[in-house]
Amino acid sequence: MNAATDNQASQEVQASPARFTGRYAGKIDAKGRIVVPPEFRQRLQNNEIFVFPHFDEPLLQCGDDQLVNDLLSALGGLDEFDEDRAILEEEITGGVMRLGIDDTGRTSLPKSLGEHAALEGALGFAGRGQHFVLGTAAYLDQRRDIARAAATKHRETLRARMLPSVRSRRSS
Amino acid sequence: MNAATDNQASQEVQASPARFTGRYAGKIDAKGRIVVPPEFRQRLQNNEIFVFPHFDEPLLQCGDDQLVNDLLSALGGLDEFDEDRAILEEEITGGVMRLGIDDTGRTSLPKSLGEHAALEGALGFAGRGQHFVLGTAAYLDQRRDIARAAATKHRETLRARMLPSVRSRRSS
DNA sequence: TTGTTTCCCATGATGACCCATGATATCCCA
DNA sequence: TGGGATATCATGGGTCATCATGGGAAACAA
Numbered sequence: 001m002n003a004a005t006d007n008q009a010s011q012e013v014q015a016s017p018a019r020f021t022g023r024y025a026g027k028i029d030a031k032g033r034i035v036v037p038p039e040f041r042q043r044l045q046n047n048e049i050f051v052f053p054h055f056d057e058p059l060l061q062c063g064d065d066q067l068v069n070d071l072l073s074a075l076g077g078l079d080e081f082d083e084d085r086a087i088l089e090e091e092i093t094g095g096v097m098r099l100g101i102d103d104t105g106r107t108s109l110p111k112s113l114g115e116h117a118a119l120e121g122a123l124g125f126a127g128r129g130q131h132f133v134l135g136t137a138a139y140l141d142q143r144r145d146i147a148r149a150a151a152t153k154h155r156e157t158l159r160a161r162m163l164p165s166v167r168s169r170r171s172s
Numbered sequence: 173m174n175a176a177t178d179n180q181a182s183q184e185v186q187a188s189p190a191r192f193t194g195r196y197a198g199k200i201d202a203k204g205r206i207v208v209p210p211e212f213r214q215r216l217q218n219n220e221i222f223v224f225p226h227f228d229e230p231l232l233q234c235g236d237d238q239l240v241n242d243l244l245s246a247l248g249g250l251d252e253f254d255e256d257r258a259i260l261e262e263e264i265t266g267g268v269m270r271l272g273i274d275d276t277g278r279t280s281l282p283k284s285l286g287e288h289a290a291l292e293g294a295l296g297f298a299g300r301g302q303h304f305v306l307g308t309a310a311y312l313d314q315r316r317d318i319a320r321a322a323a324t325k326h327r328e329t330l331r332a333r334m335l336p337s338v339r340s341r342r343s344s
Numbered sequence: 345t346t347g348t349t350t351c352c353c354a355t356g357a358t359g360a361c362c363c364a365t366g367a368t369a370t371c372c373c374a
Numbered sequence: 375t376g377g378g379a380t381a382t383c384a385t386g387g388g389t390c391a392t393c394a395t396g397g398g399a400a401a402c403a404a
Contacts, residue, residue, distance in 0.1 A: 031359090038383070074330050090319070093193065095316075096299075098193060103361080201395070203349085272350085274351060276353095
């Protein structure tokens with residue numbers, strides 16, 4: 001049980017599965033380039049990033065070459081012979097785009113991906129553990145507000161279970 | 173060094189990850205030529221591409237000289253002594269067409285292949301891992317929409333593994 | 345020959361790559 | 375604890391390779 005409390009630690013456990021954490025701001029410059037947050041870039045290998053448009057949200061899921069496997073493993077809950085599963089598998093293996101990151105930490109997205117997330121102006125990066133997501137700052141803020149509201153609603157449950165430190169914290 | 177980290181046997185799915193990934197737009201020019209996306213062409217050898225019409229979709233399956241093997245191995249589900257299997261094997265080995273790619277990256281399809289996929293105007297290329305498919309942009313878009321609908325349909329099942337946080341914002 | 349297909353060249357456009365510079369954060373040492 | 379040195383980062387821009395595209399010439403078939 002002691003090892004399970006690694007949520008509060010200021011330093012991440014490198015061997016832990018949670019590789020991408022935190023929120024970072026970003027933007028698109030005049031040439032359409034996007035700076036990948038250094039904290040995330042350091043976790044990517046070979047200066048390459050894999051991107052997949054989220055199925056039902058205006059977000060781009062990003063990660064390393066494990067992204068495909070992560071996405072596919074999410075289908076584990078579906079019946080192996082379900083036709084939907086086959087379609088989703090195709091969509092994942094075919095939809096993941098491999099992009100390069102230059103030495104200044106920037107990448108440029110294909111237009112189709114940018115459109116999926118309606119990227120424009122202020123952007124946001126948000127860690128999701130095995131991968132991270134990219135979207136407009138506005139959308140991510142909205143998501144965070146919803147999450148906070150949900151957390152508040154279930155505060156008692158959460159506190160009892162795993163987040164004693166949340167007790168005195170309230171969003172302003 | 174990375175090889176030591178594969179503790180989870182369940183993730184072992186694809187040792188050599190997809191060679192053909194991502195989605196690219198294309199078209200047919202006035203002389204009937206099609207530009208093979210550079211990302212795919214780089215993975216083909218000897219400036220040649222192998223093409224085979226998909227069995228039940230208006231798509232052309234494309235790849236390198238491994239395509240025949242891939243297609244044949246897809247028959248693995250059929251009984252080894254099934255008569256249909258023998259027919260299909262003949263169909264595949266005899267039906268795969270080998271086409272050349274010129275140094276500007278273009279190829280021109282035999283009329284029969286173009287008709288199978290109803291190629292006209294805007295086209296789309298979609299990675300499928302070991303190979304990729306070619307079809308009209310309209311058809312591939314339709315497939316993507318179907319996949320997204322399926323993802324929404326199974327959202328609750330997928331969310332447990334793929335989408336932490338916020339539940340569907342069924343709005344007021 | 346005449347129409348059709350393949351091959352190759354030319355050109356403009358796009359994007360990848362690299363450099364420079366100023367700003368910011370971090371570290372070290374007095 | 376303050377200040378300087380150092381490393382990292384953000385940002386803009388220039389250059390060059392690659393690519394997209396149209397079209398001509400050559401090879402081929404009828």
